[in-house]
Amino acid sequence: MEAIEIPYTPRYPHVHEVLERTRFVVLVAHRRFGKTVLAVNHLLKAALLCRRERGSFAYVGPFRNQAKAVAWDYLKAYAAPLPGIQINESELSIVLPGGARLRIFGADNPDALRGLYFDGIVLDEVADMKPDVWESIIQPALADRGGRALFIGTPKGVNLFSQLYFRAAELQAAGDPDWAALSFPVTATNALPPAEVERLRREQSDNVFRQEFLCDFSASTDNVLITLDEVDAAMRRPADPEAAAAWPLVIGVDVARFGDDATVFFRRRGLTAFPPNILRKFSNVDVAHRLMACIEEYRPACVCIDQGQGTGVIDLVRALVRNPETVIVEVPFGSRALKPERFFNRRAEMWTSIRDWLRAGGRLPKNDALRAELSTPVYDYDAAGRLRLEAKDAIKERLRHSTDLADALALTFAVPVHPLDAFPPAPRRPRRYDPFAPDM
Template sequence: MSKTFADLVAFLASFSHDPYRFVLAAFPWGEGELAGKSGPDDWQRDVLNDIRDGLRTPDSVIREAVASGNGIGKAQRLTDVIDTPDGPRTWGDIRPGDYVFGSDGNATKVIQCRRYKSIPFYRVGFDDGAYLDVSSGHLWAVKGRNERRRGKDWRVMSTLDILQAGVTRKAGSNPHAKQWEIPIQGAAAYPAQAVDVPPYYLGVWIGDGGVGSSRYTKPYPEIQENLEALGLACNRCDGDVVYVHGMGAGLRSYGLLNLRSSERFIPDAYKYNKAEVRRDVLRGLMDTDGEVNKAGSLIYSTTSRQLADDVMWMARSLGGKARMQPTNKQGWYYKDGKRVDCRDCYRITMTLPFNPFSIKHRKERYKADIQHRYRARYIASIEPIGEYDGMCITVDNKDGLYQARDFIVTHNSAIVSWIIIWAMATHEDTRGVVTANTEAQLRAKTWAELSKWYRLFIAKDMFHFTATSIFCVQEGHERTWRVDAIPWSKDNPEAFAGLHNQGKRILMLFDEASAIYDEIWNVAEGAMTDSDTEIIWCAFGNPTRPQGKFYECFHGAKAMWHTRQIDSRNVKISNKQQLREWEEQYGEDSDFFKVHVRGIFPSASDNQLISRQLVDVALRRELEQKLYKFAPVIIGVDPAWTGGDMLAIVIRQGLYSKVLELIPKNDNDLAVGRKIAKYQDDYGATAVFIDMGYGTGIYSVGRDMGRSGWRLVSFAEVADSDEYANKRAEMWAEVKKWLEEGGSIDDEGLADELTGPEAYINRKGKLQLESKDEMKKRGLASPNMADALALTFAFPVHIDGSRNAKYRRARRNGKLRRVGTL
């Protein structure tokens, strides 16, 4: 090790147990990019000092969780219409479980929706004439001039980030040159559907077909050859006129046959069909009325405005770029010595990732090697349009991106970077892992921010920085002294299991931790077992969800974590005027203000059926026996679905409930049946309701034993009330009403499970509850205890004997609802 390198290591090592002083010493505050800045904000200083204080206790894992107010998320207007695999949908109607198109064009599932009231919106215009109305905090994956020239990856910027950086740039004499490129969208993968007319012929006829006839008029023999290759019978007569037999009925079925050229359109059955169908329609259109100019641009002309819009939409849906020319071409001709003006002609220019021609002379002019900059889409303008209600979504794909209207691809901190550099620079052979909610967030936001601070670091030459790691340049330490950016995967959580570094330092850092799968947290815990090792685990995020491991850091697991909740009103760079307006509009105790300003978890997520506040009250509630003893005793049994789940047995009597037992999944129905029978006898239960899914064997045991009151319940069966999608949704709604009316619970785990499932109004206008599989995809455990409690509301239960009089009297006095809450 050279003397200079050794001296630098020794200097930095003096800050080994003081990250705040390290940050002050390691970066050029007040100079260059940091001009006007003197160091961390107060809250950042406090977090760094929390780590310092934790290092003073040997052999203890430092766990620091920070929830911060996050302003407005990446929202779109509720009234927007977007294209989805199910056809056009109004944005505000999208629900978890629905599908949108991912950036690659394939269907991707919506796993979370979040709504906002009266937030500032901007209209983001693109160079092809498309636009999207989004919130100020909406995230975009973009490349600027620097990223394009240096071959760098996409970075994530908010709408305001782009506005502040400059939407366009000056290039020579052009003061408004393109600057921000967005990803080229993949071809939208609509499901296949049957059509009555071959797609290529449909395109040919729409372009040059005769009114009221299946003939077309065009001289090119390739068109007829293509149609005959499809098995169509064609006869050429009268020069360029070709009759195609047997197609009239199909054209009539789509309402096309008697339309003039200026009235034609592409039917929905072809637009919302697989890519091959759309390509063939477009090929027929381009073979008749398309052209290629010298620059290689593709042009389509039509007198139908609707058809022009359809062609533009079709090109974009196939991964192309299309724009309607700002001025219309108007033809004319002379008749009887007088000029006769023709209809306006709409012209679409486009670039496509495939050759859309089969006509030889046009096909040969197509340029497959057209420069990327002509295919890419660029942000052209950003203008404020006022305040509207909005919604953002989270999608279940690797990059977190989805296609919005007109197939625009859009997305799903400094202190994180300081902690990484401090941990690396002040302890030899530090090993660490950094992850985030999505790979896009990790690569384009978390790691991009680290790149900035690495560049400013006074000792950056000690380390080599790549797109996925930062490691020591000293020979022999490349593998032992490093931090890696690792995207998490619910299918491969073991990727986080191998982080051990006995006797040295380990750093585990979660960014946007609220959306990281629970199993990743569990696996990461296994790296916290090395003795005589400095172990630092930091989790940063926005308090958007009142459940999950990040939420637990501030609640059930609070004893293990040092936590801070950052109020934006106390942050130097926050917009204080905007925060005051939100406080006046929503109130300090509203969930909106809690999440976006105060850094406090909401009482309920936007789609949450049962709020945390409701179950917390129920958990603390103590009931006198006289309030429930007259009600029937009901047992609910929810068998385990998978090996990681538990069979749950819950008892309820009126407003009282108790978790009797949790049993690991097993196939011994006889033992479980006997156990339930004993509980029935011990508690005098009138009814036992068992989930049919995996409970038929248990039910059969009870029937063979001659037990009375046992009954199977199908979650999927029709609800008694029309307002619910199925029996499970109805039972859970009854649980919510029961809690509101004074129900009590006795188990923290049950409380967590009750707040887990989300609910929404489905397309039939009925309340739909999120399935167990959907919950697991969000990183939540199966709510077996909560489902067992819900089962106690499956059917009315009658009481007999001496209890009847007390029951009827209580009901008459309004102390109990009818059967639902017994």
């Protein structure tokens, strides 16, 4: 058989070496790196060398039209010199001389991918894809033939792409031969002239440049409410028990009844937040009894409970609470803010309070899920100029789960909290802590 040559000169031959020996590769690269050309040619070579009957390969973008615009012309151009190829423009597919087929798909139509098998696949701009496309559709499609996957993209905060990259890096460091994580910031390549890089650095915001050209997952978009840097700094701060003791203990309770969501009890005392209690698949009665035990153990001044799923818990706890110093506060996330001229609703107000608390030196327990939840939501302003937080459903779509931990922490900011020395000394001190006490 005559040798078949693809008219492509690799700019990054060492990357292709990793791709050929590793089953799953997550490639993070700066804009204009040449990810698409690299991926198309890797896929084309794999398809040409495939010796299996009816080899199947795919290039998947977030949207079919986007994938067509980005990759289809490249695929046809590099495949054009090959003898006997069959191009189908309506299907966006090419059948190669050995019988293998390459197709373009969009993750916006996951049903088009269901029931297929793949020997190799490229997922482009993974950050813009719904997690289920990889987890529920493509992973099974690779399983029966031991297919390979290449994930390519540029950071866009915390999402499926960041999770895949850090997971791949962790597995690679542990010696797993199936996974590799590659990162190429603009400082590590010659893809752009140095003068152009400096122009971009000057003219773009620091967050945008770090994200788009330095491949920094911790860089946030300009309208993210709480940045990854702020969360990471809070998780590195050492505990200060003496300072915490000067404040009353507050517990935030975000209630979830069965399903995939979790019920969370989050304790906070001043600038210190303690590791949360997480309950899954508990009934309201069970949650109420667990919360009562928590109240008995920690003797909080105030417990703020989400009204949404927590009304049953609130009624039970109020009926059962035996500590007269604990106030039970019912908090509707969508209700009017305490400062309605500044915030669209109570939820936006509470989350902004988390941000301000972090900037004042707040300390967080180390928790990867909490880290992702806090640093994901973005914000905008309504017509009245009030800060409005991104909808919970939109956040859940990117994270793959609800912001249960972060919402429980937010509930500890539902009412004003004052240091203990703000109250008059005994015996004039109120018997019960008043969360709505005026500033003193």
